[in-house]
Amino acid sequence: MSKPIPTKARAVIIGGGVSGCSVAYHLAKLGWTDVVLLERKQLTSGTTWHAAGLIGQLRASQNMTRLAKYSADLYTKLEAETGIGTGMRQCGSITVALTEERKQEIYRQASLARAFDVDVREISPDEVKAMYPHLNVSDVVAAVHLPLDGQCDPANIAMALAKGARQNGATILEGVKVTAVHKKDGRVSGVTCEQNGEAFTIETENVVNAAGMWGRELGLMSGVTVPLHACEHFYIVTEPVAGLQRLPVLRVPDECTYYKEDAGKMLVGAFELKAKPWGMDGIREDFCFDQLPEDFDHFAPILEKAVGRMPMLETAGIHTFFNGPESFTPDDRYYLGEAPELKGYWVAAGYNSIGIVSSGGAGMALAQWMNDGEPPFDLWEVDIRRAQPFQKNRTYLKERVTETLGLLYADHFPYRQMATARGVRRTPLHEHLKARGAVFGEVAGWERANWFAKEGQEREYRYSWKRQNWFDNQRNEHLAIRGGVGLIDMTSFGKIRVEGRDALVFLQKLCANQLDVATGRIVYTQMLNARGGIESDLTVTRLSETAFLLVVPGATLQRDLAWLRKHLADEFVVITDMTASESVLCVMGPKARDLMRQVSPNDFSNAAHPFGMAREIEVGMGLARAHRVTYVGELGWELYVSTDQTAHVFEALEEAGADIGLKLCGIHTLDSCRIEKAFRHFGHDITDEDHVLEAGLGFAVKTGKGDFIGRDAVLKRQDKGLSRRLVQFRLTDPEPLLFHNEAVVRDGRIVGTITSGNYGHHLGGAVGLGYVPCKEESEADVLGSAYEIEIAGTRVKAEASLAPMYDPKAERVRA
Ligand SMILES: NCCCC(=O)O
Numbered sequence: 053m054s055k056p057i058p059t060k061a062r063a064v065i066i067g068g069g070v071s072g073c074s075v076a077y078h079l080a081k082l083g084w085t086d087v088v089l090l091e092r093k094q095l096t097s098g099t100t101w102h103a104a105g106l107i108g109q110l111r112a113s114q115n116m117t118r119l120a121k122y123s124a125d126l127y128t129k130l131e132a133e134t135g136i137g138t139g140m141r142q143c144g145s146i147t148v149a150l151t152e153e154r155k156q157e158i159y160r161q162a163s164l165a166r167a168f169d170v171d172v173r174e175i176s177p178d179e180v181k182a183m184y185p186h187l188n189v190s191d192v193v194a195a196v197h198l199p200l201d202g203q204c205d206p207a208n209i210a211m212a213l214a215k216g217a218r219q220n221g222a223t224i225l226e227g228v229k230v231t232a233v234h235k236k237d238g239r240v241s242g243v244t245c246e247q248n249g250e251a252f253t254i255e256t257e258n259v260v261n262a263a264g265m266w267g268r269e270l271g272l273m274s275g276v277t278v279p280l281h282a283c284e285h286f287y288i289v290t291e292p293v294a295g296l297q298r299l300p301v302l303r304v305p306d307e308c309t310y311y312k313e314d315a316g317k318m319l320v321g322a323f324e325l326k327a328k329p330w331g332m333d334g335i336r337e338d339f340c341f342d343q344l345p346e347d348f349d350h351f352a353p354i355l356e357k358a359v360g361r362m363p364m365l366e367t368a369g370i371h372t373f374f375n376g377p378e379s380f381t382p383d384d385r386y387y388l389g390e391a392p393e394l395k396g397y398w399v400a401a402g403y404n405s406i407g408i409v410s411s412g413g414a415g416m417a418l419a420q421w422m423n424d425g426e427p428p429f430d431l432w433e434v435d436i437r438r439a440q441p442f443q444k445n446r447t448y449l450k451e452r453v454t455e456t457l458g459l460l461y462a463d464h465f466p467y468r469q470m471a472t473a474r475g476v477r478r479t480p481l482h483e484h485l486k487a488r489g490a491v492f493g494e495v496a497g498w499e500r501a502n503w504f505a506k507e508g509q510e511r512e513y514r515y516s517w518k519r520q521n522w523f524d525n526q527r528n529e530h531l532a533i534r535g536g537v538g539l540i541d542m543t544s545f546g547k548i549r550v551e552g553r554d555a556l557v558f559l560q561k562l563c564a565n566q567l568d569v570a571t572g573r574i575v576y577t578q579m580l581n582a583r584g585g586i587e588s589d590l591t592v593t594r595l596s597e598t599a600f601l602l603v604v605p606g607a608t609l610q611r612d613l614a615w616l617r618k619h620l621a622d623e624f625v626v627i628t629d630m631t632a633s634e635s636v637l638c639v640m641g642p643k644a645r646d647l648m649r650q651v652s653p654n655d656f657s658n659a660a661h662p663f664g665m666a667r668e669i670e671v672g673m674g675l676a677r678a679h680r681v682t683y684v685g686e687l688g689w690e691l692y693v694s695t696d697q698t699a700h701v702f703e704a705l706e707e708a709g710a711d712i713g714l715k716l717c718g719i720h721t722l723d724s725c726r727i728e729k730a731f732r733h734f735g736h737d738i739t740d741e742d743h744v745l746e747a748g749l750g751f752a753v754k755t756g757k758g759d760f761i762g763r764d765a766v767l768k769r770q771d772k773g774l775s776r777r778l779v780q781f782r783l784t785d786p787e788p789l790l791f792h793n794e795a796v797v798r799d800g801r802i803v804g805t806i807t808s809g810n811y812g813h814h815l816g817g818a819v820g821l822g823y824v825p826c827k828e829e830s831e832a833d834v835l836g837s838a839y840e841i842e843i844a845g846t847r848v849k850a851e852a853s854l855a856p857m858y859d860p861k862a863e864r865v866r867a
Pocket residue numbers: 103104105106107108303310321405406
């Protein structure tokens with residue numbers, strides 16, 4: 053007999069894979085006893101049952117490392133807690149590098165893992181051979197060993213989590229399909245589900261979409277964007293191999309393979325470079341523990357390499373050729389958090405084949421997020437609010453996921469760009485810039501000129517952990533901005549218009565700086581959360597008494613819109629996304645005024661157009677709103693131009709700029725200039741976890757203006773003092789590079805990581821930002837230490853500064 057379906061629940065979780073079970077487990081642990089998990093067929097019957105179950109803690113970023121470590125620790129304890137054998141075995145793992153570039157990557161990851169107390173050691177090829185005698189190590193360049201990594205039985209991990217959830221009061225139901233999610237007053241109000249042909253409704257204010265490869269379709273039912281698509285994932289399992297002993301998990305990313313010894317057999321899986329999307333026209337209704345047809349031709353090239361790597365496979369005999377669908381996302385990162393479209397609609401899906409190791413930590417993080425109304429730490433990397441509405445397009449997804457499956461084991465070079473499904477969002481200058489040598493990168497679907505190739509130079513990235521082929525191009529662009537004038541197309545900025553009778557009151561509530569300013573004034577500010585953490589980093593321009601323009605990074609637009617809408621109470625305000633209506637041309641450098649005078653009859657003197665003001669100007673035969681602000685630390689104007697006039701304004705600037713050496717510059721140069729000036733970058737240097745005062749942005753916080761979200765947290769921190777500070781570092785050796793996530797070493801001890809880095813072409817070395825703990829606010833406390841940055845295991849001396857190393861008094865900006 054079926055169990056009764058409750059009529060009310062605090063949360064309904066949809067999907068009984070490891071992800072849903074983990075969310076249920078963690079919510080129940082937090083005391084959410086009336087949680088219901090609904091699984092359309094049987095627990096684990098979608099993807100979980102056929103996962104390889106590798107628990108690897110070597111991840112590309114600090115928070116992914118933190119979450120993977122949490123999963124590894126949890127799974128080790130789960131059997132004792134629930135009595136269900138999870139097969140969790142801390143057999144350790146080895147990752148080998150076959151190239152110098154891969155060695156850099158795994159050594160960098162090892163440094164990062166160490167910063168988070170993960171047990172990891174660099175080992176030689178001989179040590180690999182001693183641990184893994186079957187392996188051909190003749191071309192192994194380097195390797196890392198993580199003794200506490202492991203493997204498990206994925207289905208039993210899910211079952212144990214489900215049992216743990218039940219033990220704490222959750223209800224878990226199989227054979228119940230959700231047919232509708234209801235909403236009332238902009239938030240979730242319930243779900244309708246079907247069991248044995250009968251419909252039931254559960255009243256709830258929280259739904260969790262943990263539907264795996266069904267996640268996109270389930271989201272669409274509620275107008276929620278969950279861009280993911282299934283791909284076929286292949287592995288083989290050999291016949292038992294005589295004498296095969298217990299072995300660590302092995303990853304050979306340069307050959308796209310992983311190896312897992314289990315019960316005397318060997319499992320060999322692959323993340324091939326061109327994957328096969330699956331389920332384009334939807335997934336069969338009766339899909340349950342299903343496999344997909346073999347495709348030996350597709351797997352053969354991988355197997356050939358595997359046999360070369362592990363010659364015993366040649367005679368082992370294949371017991372199982374497995375092909376099963378798994379879901380993949382456009383950027384190879386999963387989705388967590390509350391959907392921007394609907395309050396109370398949470399997502400935990402799209403695990404890109406690392407669902408088992410991810411779900412323990414992700415379930416914990418999401419449960420805490422739901423419980424506290426805010427994530428336990430910065431989760432922007434996996435936040436569902438990074439998804440772009442257009443990404444639900446199936447043609448786009450189908451093309452993109454052919455690439456993302458292989459990315460799991462690809463070299464994660466800095467600045468690596470996606471090669472597929474490009475060109476969806478283009479600025480009006482795209483063709484102009486392309487014709488002038490632009491090499492594009494992509495953010496939030498926007499094509500952006502990252503750097504400009506010289507005449508005759510190949511217009512492609514050559515990736516490396518060392519200086520890439522565009523290093524000198526960036527240097528020339530950077531120095532043009534520092535010494536002359538450069539033009540950067542920043543049309544991808546998100547532009548949000550907030551207007552109406554209560555616009556000022558509303559924005560004063562959300563922003564930490566004073567916005568009650570004269571029309572035309574531009575204010576740099578942050579939106580804070582109640583902890584004083586930074587939710588958004590933006591400029592607000594007062595366009596009139598009742599209208600404001602908010603300018604935010606392109607990547608955070610959906611997040612920022614959601615934050616604004618979430619906090620709209622009874623204020624009379626309209627919020628409109630204006631991003632596509634205006635382009636932004638940044639004219640930056642000491643000669644910017646000379647250029648503006650050539651193309652416009654307006655007055656660009658300090659008296660007529662001071663820093664921090666926006667004015668309508670004439671340019672050529674068109675109009676622009678010139679904002680005197682800068683993200684590169686120079687004199688300059690951001691020109692906001694209606695999209696229809698953009699090409700004309702660009703051509704006028706280009707023609708006038710020919711005589712004064714106007715240089716087209718890319719986003720890489722924007723970044724190298726801003727890091728010299730220590731301007732913060734949201735998502736890296738400043739996140740919802742970082743207190744605005746510790747981020748060094750106290751100058752933009754006005755507690756005297758009246759109440760705003762985060763004010764109490766600011767006052768409290770002022771009272772209590774800071775416990776860490778954001779510091780700018782410059783490597784004294786001009787050769788090594790900083791990207792981000794390198795360990796910061798203070799007086800010989802790892803104290804943090806580099807939050808963002810680039811090359812300071814003016815300062816003559818790599819520059820990065822990073823938080824360091826401090827006992828008191830005094831500069832002497834922070835700066836009176838010896839600093840080094842650990843890059844791929846090597847420590848490099850660094851100078852530290854709290855003030856920007858470039859133009860500390862901001863004299864150039866106001867020149
Ligand atoms: N699903 C396979 C996981 C691969 C890995 O952890 O490297």
